[in-house]
Each structure stands twice: as structure tokens, then as C-alpha cells.
Amino acid sequence: MKTDDMIAMLATGAGAAPRHVAGRRYALAIGWGGLAAALLMAVMLGVRPDLAQAAALPMFWAKIAYTGTLTTGSLVAAARLSRPGAELDRVPGLLAAVVLAMWALGTFSLLGAEREQWRSLVLGQTWRVCPFLIAVLSVPVFVAVLWAMKGLAPTRLRLAGGAAGLLAGACAALVYSLHCPEMGAPFIGVWYLLGMLVPAAAGLLLGPRLLRW
């Protein structure tokens, strides 16, 4: 087929292009993926029994703000990487700033505590399972976000996969914080981050294979 004939074919009956496809796909992915992660958390781990009391503490909201802003930031990154030629601009810097803010908070809390307390502030009660559980909870969101990306057109596949993984991890950490009893900023700064980086690394590795079109 000659190129001119092909162009005629593509244009004929093309109609209006579907609009807001990216927004719709990401809303579905985060909605269903987040719901699945929340159900998984509720059934497998259970919401923390003292949620009402915890909600009165600033650190609880710091956790929500931390995971929430990382979710928002990585959602912006993933959405941009789903569009050919879109730039990330300052998004990676903003994500790093959020992590640094939690590290600063953690440093302050360590400086304000006795040396003997450092261990428990960093390791808490649950450091052995925290990253693993966040990674497990990230699976449904990861699958859903990859589905969303498959309907769009990422051209930097490794980065796009990494952003998908980070988004899944941040979303899972947000859900996990409703179960997690830990309230130390040093703990959040280390183990939550590690939990989110597991799916991000998986995305970096799998992106080029899973997202090709």
C-alpha cells in the first residue's frame, strides 16, 4: 500500500478522537487498584484497632501526608511518562524533597531523643515485615497502573515502569499506614521508603518488556 493511500485510509472515518483517555484510565487504575489494596490490607492485616486515637496525633497525619504527596507526585510522573514527548520537569525533584522532608523530621526526632531510644525509633516493632507488606499491597495497583499505561504511549519504557512501580508503592504505603502501628519519623523515613522502592525497582526492570508497543 502506498503511503498516500494509507494516509487516506487512516483519515477516512477517523471521527473525533476519544478525549480524556489518560485521566479515565488512571482514575480507574487508582480506584480499583487502591480498593483492592485496601481490601487486602483489611482482610490480611486489619485496620489498626486504635485508629481513632491515632488520628488525633500529628505523626499519623504526617504519615498520610508523606505517602499521599508521594502518591500524587508519582501519579503526575507516571501520567507524563505515558505521553510521548512530555517532560518530567521538576517532578523528580519534588518527590525527592518529600523524602528529604521526612528524613529531616526523622533527624530531629533522633536528636531530641536519648541515644538508647534510637534503635527503637529506627527499627520500631515491625521493621522486618513493613517493606515486605507494602510491596505485597502494591501488587494490585502495579498491575492496574501498567494496564493504564498500556492504553497510552510511553516511549521511555524503563522510566515509565519505574514511575508505575513507585506510584503503586506509594499508594500501597498510604493504605498500609491505616494498619501500621509505627509512629516514628525515622522508621517511616527508612522502611516505608524501602517498601515503596521494591515495586519501583521491579518497574524499572520490567518496564521495557511489559510496556512495549
Added chain:
Amino acid sequence: MGVTAEERLKDLLVHGLAGDEAAYRGFLAGLAAHLRAFVRRRLARMPDDVEDIVQESLLAVHNQRHTYDAAQPLTAWVHAIARYKLVDHLRRVGDAPLGGDAIDEAAELLQGADHHAAEARRDIGKLLERLPERQRRPIVHVKLEGLSVAETARLTGMSPSAVKVNVHRGLKALAASLKETR
């Protein structure tokens, strides 16, 4: 010059995306000449592959047209797609990837134009025939014979929305089959 090409083509695309088929056709035709010049410069050693990649890129642009955001420069969007298809092609033929600079210059994409289409080596018409019946027939009726979606629905016994979905899926399947044949 680049600026005017950007503005002119972007205007055509924006109208095309809103449903103006003549504008959309003008956009694809204008873009094809730029893509051809862009690809030809980078595939000096494989002149026979140029038209194939032009067609592959045009099909990709069409299939992914819903990812274009009018707030974004057209050049960047088109360049990212053409670059992706070019790199993908080079990887498939086992050629060394082009140096970063050689294809990373987005601004230059709309500067050159080449209206001399060579023969493509792959025949998209033949590949079309190999699509499953439920995708092939809607494409033949709507895109080649120019029938309306409603007429095609009547002829094929599909619902109008199934006709549209199958046209879309068929063109995506066609893009996938382009990657496998060369």
C-alpha cells in the same frame, strides 16, 4: 520555518482530533513528508527501510492520537513517537543504536520535508488481509470503502460501538504485525 510548520500542523491536528477529517488528512500528509526527511537522514545505510518506518510511524501517530495534549508542542510529541519507532526498528534489525545526538534533536523534525515516497517493502494491504474477520471487515468498510459506522454495523451485524472498537483494535493489531514482518 520550523515554527510555521509546527503551527500549521498543530492547527490541522487539533481540528482533526475534534473530528474534521479533511484537516486530519492534511495533517497526516504534511507530517509524512517531515517524517520521511527525518527518517531518511538517519537511515542512510538502509534506504529501502525508510518508507516502511514512515508508514509505521504514521500508524503509531494515528493509534496514539488520544495521547496528544494541545498544551504540548506538536514537535516533541511527534518526535518522541518517530524516535521510538526508529530505535525499535534498529533494535529489530540488530543494528547498532544510533548515537544519542543523532536522533535526539526534536526541533529539527519539522524542518526538513521530503515528498518523494519510495515504495514500502511491506504491503500494509496484504497485512490487513491477515487480520481476523471481525477486525478486517469493519476496517475495509469504514476505512477503505468509506462507509459510515451505521452502514457497516448493518452489513456486519455488529453494533455501532463494536464496529468502532474493532476498527481501533484492528489498526493496533496491524501496528503489531508491522513489527513482526520486515
